[in-house]
Amino acid sequence: MILAIDVGGTKMAAGLVARDGTLACSRRVATPQDADAETLWKTLTGLVAPLARGLDGVGVGCGGPMAWPEGEVSPLNIPGWRGFPLRARLTARFPGLPVRLHNDAVCLAVAEHWRGAGQGSDDMLGMVVSTGVGGGLILNGRLANGGTGNAGHIGHVVVEPEGGPRCGCGGHGCLEAVARGPGLTAWALRNGWEPGTAKPGDGTYPEERQVMARVLAADARAGDPVAVLAMRRAGRAIGVAVASATHLCDLDLVTVGGGLSQAGEPLFGPLEEALREHARMGFARRVKVLPAALGQEAGLIGAAALLLAGDTYWGTSGA
Incomplete structure (x- = not known):
């Protein structure tokens, strides 16, 4: 299972995606408005905590701009995160697991190519x-x-x-x-x-x-x-x-x-x-x-595809 995360200005979503792209389960919370960086991080970790067992990797879609592939994010619609090291924080939260992060619109495109229209x-x-x-x-x-x-x-x-x-x-x-x-x-x-x-x-x-x-x-x-x-x-x-x-x-x-x-x-x-x-x-x-x-599931499916689809959506420059 891949833990897939979709971070947006109004909601954060997380789910478990199987190797065939099936979304097994998902959870959502509202993105705290006008919150500082650590409050946002605490909200995200609380969202993923019930899903954080038996994982093979973590895939993330987040609004930009961002430094890629480093995964430092500065979403225009989340002012509390400016240069926030989201990929590094998730790597520390899930030691030993690969963590891959890309722009949320890219994840939507990836999902449609992999399992959609x-x-x-x-x-x-x-x-x-x-x-x-x-x-x-x-x-x-x-x-x-x-x-x-x-x-x-x-x-x-x-x-x-x-x-x-x-x-x-x-x-x-x-x-x-x-x-x-x-x-x-x-x-x-x-x-x-x-x-x-x-x-x-x-x-x-x-x-x-x-x-x-x-x-x-x-x-x-x-x-x-x-x-x-x-x-x-x-x-x-x-x-x-x-x-x-x-x-x-x-x-x-x-x-x-x-x-x-x-x-x-x-x-x-x-x-x-x-x-x-x-x-x-x-x-x-x-x-x-x-x-x-793929509707609302696309962001999570695309985030998981960063890991599940070999190097089709994640080349050597993003290792």
Whole structure:
């Protein structure tokens, strides 16, 4: 069994993953907000404690940026960790076990290639469109890390160079600035969106009607005109970025996961439209875009695959 860990800004998850990629069990806790480094570490160790027996290794996905493969993490959405030696701490916590850590978006891409919608593809991009926009590249059947472990970071491909929104990276018009959930919901609100067209009426929708990407996606599916326009904005931006990535890397498949991907046709229709407008070279026209298949389990499965799939996703530079 591999202990798989997925660290995000709103939740931490851990689970036991078998050698065939089956998630045997999992646990989740909320990520403490505005917490210091040691409080965050204590929360994580408390989460994994009940799972810490009979292990063969530890795989971790964590938000970036990070120093890779050293595993010193500085997640943008976890301000309490800046240069936190997460891989070294886990190595000390589990002496004698291999510990491998990568960007959480990379782990999602790895999971889709190993056991999800990307199985059988030698050249694919796995994307996540959620609080941020990230991705991982599989080229010639192996994870492409790049010099710093950040290959596949499609969120910072520029899709609106003139007048595009400012990005957290300091640039303008990045895909992440246009299509990330919080930015897109803010755009929709400025344009008159009133969340709740798709209110389920089963008691699960918060009374305060929290503005989240999944609500915007549900409203788009229900036909809310502003939500539909927002999804069209995001879908076309993703399509332009995918066309650029396909021309650069000769991809045959792109998988898209994350909260916004739940919108279905309101997102994927405009995405496909923009992709076909811009992917004009013959070799690029063969690329297919599919929704990610593994859902919330993907982060844990991908983290485990860093160990379970031989050196497919973990080369010698990450030893």
